[in-house]
Amino acid sequence: MSDGLPDGVERRPFDGRERLATRGSPVYGEPTDGDWRAWDASRSKLGAMLSRGLDTGLTGGEPVLYLGAAAGTTVSHVADFAGPTYAVEFAPRPTRDLLDAAAPRSNLFPLLKDAREPASYAHVVEPVDAIVQDVATRGQAEVALRNRRFLADDGRLLLAVKARSEDVVADPGDVFERVLEDLRSGYEVLATERLTPTHEDHLAVVATPRTE
Amino acid sequence: MDGTAPSGEGWFGGIDRDDEAAATAAIRDGTADAPDDWPSRAVESGFAADENDYYEILHDATMAATRAAVQEHGRSDVQQLQRVVRAMDDCERVANELAERVAEWAATLFGDAGTGVDYCLGLAERDPDPEQRRVVELARRVRDLDDEATALRRSIERTAPEVAPNLAALAGPVLAARLVSLAGGLETLARKPSGTVQVLGAEEALFAHLRGHAPSPKHGVIYTHEAVRNTHPEDRGSAARALAGKLAIAARADHYTGERRPELDEQLRERVATIRARRDDADEGAEGGADR
Ligand SMILES: C[S@@+](CC[C@H](N)C(=O)[O-])C[C@H]1O[C@@H](n2cnc3c(N)ncnc32)[C@H](O)[C@@H]1O
Numbered sequence: 001m002s003d004g005l006p007d008g009v010e011r012r013p014f015d016g017r018e019r020l021a022t023r024g025s026p027v028y029g030e031p032t033d034g035d036w037r038a039w040d041a042s043r044s045k046l047g048a049m050l051s052r053g054l055d056t057g058l059t060g061g062e063p064v065l066y067l068g069a070a071a072g073t074t075v076s077h078v079a080d081f082a083g084p085t086y087a088v089e090f091a092p093r094p095t096r097d098l099l100d101a102a103a104p105r106s107n108l109f110p111l112l113k114d115a116r117e118p119a120s121y122a123h124v125v126e127p128v129d130a131i132v133q134d135v136a137t138r139g140q141a142e143v144a145l146r147n148r149r150f151l152a153d154d155g156r157l158l159l160a161v162k163a164r165s166e167d168v169v170a171d172p173g174d175v176f177e178r179v180l181e182d183l184r185s186g187y188e189v190l191a192t193e194r195l196t197p198t199h200e201d202h203l204a205v206v207a208t209p210r211t212e
Numbered sequence: 213m214d215g216t217a218p219s220g221e222g223w224f225g226g227i228d229r230d231d232e233a234a235a236t237a238a239i240r241d242g243t244a245d246a247p248d249d250w251p252s253r254a255v256e257s258g259f260a261a262d263e264n265d266y267y268e269i270l271h272d273a274t275m276a277a278t279r280a281a282v283q284e285h286g287r288s289d290v291q292q293l294q295r296v297v298r299a300m301d302d303c304e305r306v307a308n309e310l311a312e313r314v315a316e317w318a319a320t321l322f323g324d325a326g327t328g329v330d331y332c333l334g335l336a337e338r339d340p341d342p343e344q345r346r347v348v349e350l351a352r353r354v355r356d357l358d359d360e361a362t363a364l365r366r367s368i369e370r371t372a373p374e375v376a377p378n379l380a381a382l383a384g385p386v387l388a389a390r391l392v393s394l395a396g397g398l399e400t401l402a403r404k405p406s407g408t409v410q411v412l413g414a415e416e417a418l419f420a421h422l423r424g425h426a427p428s429p430k431h432g433v434i435y436t437h438e439a440v441r442n443t444h445p446e447d448r449g450s451a452a453r454a455l456a457g458k459l460a461i462a463a464r465a466d467h468y469t470g471e472r473r474p475e476l477d478e479q480l481r482e483r484v485a486t487i488r489a490r491r492d493d494a495d496e497g498a499e500g501g502a503d504r
Contacts, residue, residue: 084251084267092281092282092285092286093374095278095281095282096282096470098278099275099278099279099282102271102274102275103275106267106268106271107267107271108271109270109271109274110274110275110278111239111274111277111278112277112278112281112282119243119244119245120243122243122244122245122246122247123221123222123223123238123242123243123244123250124222124223124239124242124250124270124274125247125250126247126248126249126250126251127247127248127249149246149247150247
């Protein structure tokens with residue numbers, strides 16, 4: 001593990017520019033170089049967290065639960081470096097594309113489920129070392145709290161909070177404060193960082209389960 | 213449901229590893245209060261030989277279950293589209309019928325009476341004398357139906373490209389929705405040979421032909437498509453065949469992959485241009501380029 005990146009994620013030059021990359025079959029038309037494919041940090045909040053050097057605790061090879069997988073842009077990269085990767089998404093349309101991303105990745109398990117109802121996938125998902133959450137809907141803290149049961153005691157929650165999903169008019173700073181406060185009822189917040197300018201209006205949060 | 217894991221057990225509880233239907237049902241409908249180390253439990257229980265084996269089965273099972281769930285949602289989108297098309301056709305048909313009634317009636321009351329839905333739209337705005345009131349009210353009902361038909365059409369224009377992106381691009385959203393509706397679904401449309409797509413909606417004419425008292429129909433609802441309508445009558449058969457061929461391919465692309473294939477638009481355009489050019493050449497040969 002160098003420069004805080006998990007094993008299997010490297011900075012490599014693409015067209016003369018250093019970019020994050022993982023090894024796997026391409027998914028969204030990203031540039032490739034041999035087996036490596038560029039991880040577009042402007043299209044991926046987790047990509048942005050890693051490229052900014054946030055300490056995510058990810059090491060590579062660990063089991064991961066991904067909430068809000070959409071078409072699989074980010075979760076495909078996660079499956080490239082992580083172990084068993086469970087991808088939860090509740091909208092049927094992007095899930096079609098998620099299936100294409102998962103087909104060549106034997107460790108990526110797509111699930112058409114609602115992240116607010118963890119009991120509907122707890123019979124499939126094993127305990128994980130990391131939860132990546134990017135659901136961009138109202139109640140983002142609540143989703144993280146309900147899914148805490150999947151996370152190992154020393155595991156990491158890697159959360160992207162979108163302010164406008166909670167409240168369109170309120171000041172983003174206030175919204176983030178409220179979400180963090182809710183989150184603290186079940187998690188210890190280790191680090192936060194605004195993801196401007198690549199992801200305006202988003203706060204990255206690294207947290208770990210609170211143990212009484 | 214069969215194969216559904218009881219709460220507290222893994223999805224694989226009580227199912228046979230080769231039973232794909234049971235695995236799909238278990239993934240989709242099962243529940244558990246809390247996660248568990250399912251890979252180890254699956255190996256302990258003898259469901260899988262080892263963890264790698266377990267993950268292989270899990271990959272197949274989650275792919276199959278999720279694909280089935282996505283397709284089911286797709287089918288309900290299609291059903292919705294069918295209902296909207298039928299409702300739009302009903303609104304238009306009833307509006308036209310009522311408009312005829314209004315025209316007949318208005319002719320006895322107004323000097324400047326016209327015909328059709330457009331006439332009713334104008335009449336609906338008038339401030340009627342007492343003896344004109346009923347007919348103006350009737351014209352207003354025509355206007356309401358016409359408004360509703362327009363709203364339904366808008367909704368088709370929004371949803372058809374989502375349900376069938378290639379078909380909607382080639383046929384236009386409304387014709388695409390009609391074809392899906394006549395076939396009874398996108399899946400059944402995707403299975404039809406292009407010859408059947410060509411005559412969809414012309415079933416009555418086709419039966420007459422089979423009974424021996426009518427020529428073979430050259431086109432069904434696709435005759436409303438520009439590629440057929442704006443082609444010389446003698447070449448409409450060829451144009452309809454070419455169009456039906458591309459529409460059949462588009463329906464298959466939509467059902468099996470859902471991916472947009474813009475090259476189909478271009479191919480259709482070229483085929484139709486070729487058919488029309490042949491006619492132009494022939495006309496020039498025969499009539500020295502005289503106007504038709
Ligand atoms: C911003 S997008 C995620 C993009 C994705 N993480 C990526 O980087 O490739 C948010 C996704 O979360 C999904 N979502 C929202 N609420 C959800 C819920 N309760 N359960 C599952 N998915 C949800 C949405 O359908 C949408 O696809």
